[in-house]
Amino acid sequence: MRRWWLWILLAFLATGAFYLTHSFLDGPRWALYQIGKAIHDREPHLFLAHVDIENILQGQKETIVDLVAPKGQKDDDTRNLVRGLVGAFMAPLSDQMAAQVVKAINDPNRKNLPSSWTLVFASSVTRNGNYALVVFSEPEKGRRLRLGMEKVQNGPWRVVDIDPNDLKRLAKDFLDGRHGVKLGPQAMPQTGQTQPEQPQSEGVPQAQDTQSESASALPDTAPPVQDDTQSQPPAAQ
Structure with a gap:
């Protein structure tokens, strides 16, 4: 009786291991492992x-x-022109x-290469049929990279898309941290953007203009002394 249950348990474990292995080898995580292996082994x-x-x-x-x-x-015609030029250069690019x-990848000077399993364990994978969303994130640094993967018919899983917003954010952080390049509206002012006013430099000409206007309003001849005294406020008298 014990041997019968033992054989059933072994068969159950073997079946579970088979399905888990098949699911892994036929899923997007296996492709992530292959990508990591290619980087590590220079393939x-x-x-x-x-x-x-x-x-x-x-x-x-x-x-x-x-x-x-x-x-x-830019108007739609300009954007369509740029879109056509970009499309023409996509193949050589x-x-x-x-x-x-x-x-x-072939560079022999690369050191401290990550393990082949790094991408597998560092990612969160959500699969929907022949498509999968892969997310790499560092919450403490506010970084995230989302990849789109697709199962090729009778072929492997492949990365076919990278979220453009995540890519721009990571590129900005990379350039800012390594080269000190600031990518943003302050670093590259747009056409027609008004520059901030300089209060001190603009204030001096305004004060001079006010003084000149006041001087022009004064009469040519100075008033008598007694009139000056009468013009003082009651407290001064």
Whole structure:
């Protein structure tokens, strides 16, 4: 009797382990592991197999248009022109970006490489069919990066999108922290933006104008002394 229950328990555990392993190997977390392994083991082709750079850049197209021709400051014709130019350069830009990724991953001088499991344990994954949302966050630093992943038919999971707002925020923090570059309305004043008034520098000319107006209002001849005394207030008299 004991052996019968023991075999049932072992079969149950083996079945559970099989489904968990299959779910992991067929899910987005396995792709995250492969990306981490590609970075750690310097395998750029494995990285590119799970990161769709072309689709990611296409998702950033409107962000680039907004940077070059901000909405509300440029008309629709200008924005459409910029959008067409950006679209024309997307293909060569994608190839150039892929070449830079290969070069960076193959760099022998890179030290302190993260573990292959870092991305798996540092992420929160929400799966919906063949799509998944991956979130990396550091609440104490107010940082967050959201990735969109998609299951390729008869193929692996791939990163196909990066949230543009998160990407701009991280880029701003990186440039600010490493290079001291401030990205924001104060660092780059927009066209037509009024500069703050300088009260001291503008106040001096105003005082001079007031004095000149007062001087011009005075009569050419000085009044008699007794009239001056009469013009004093009662307390002075």
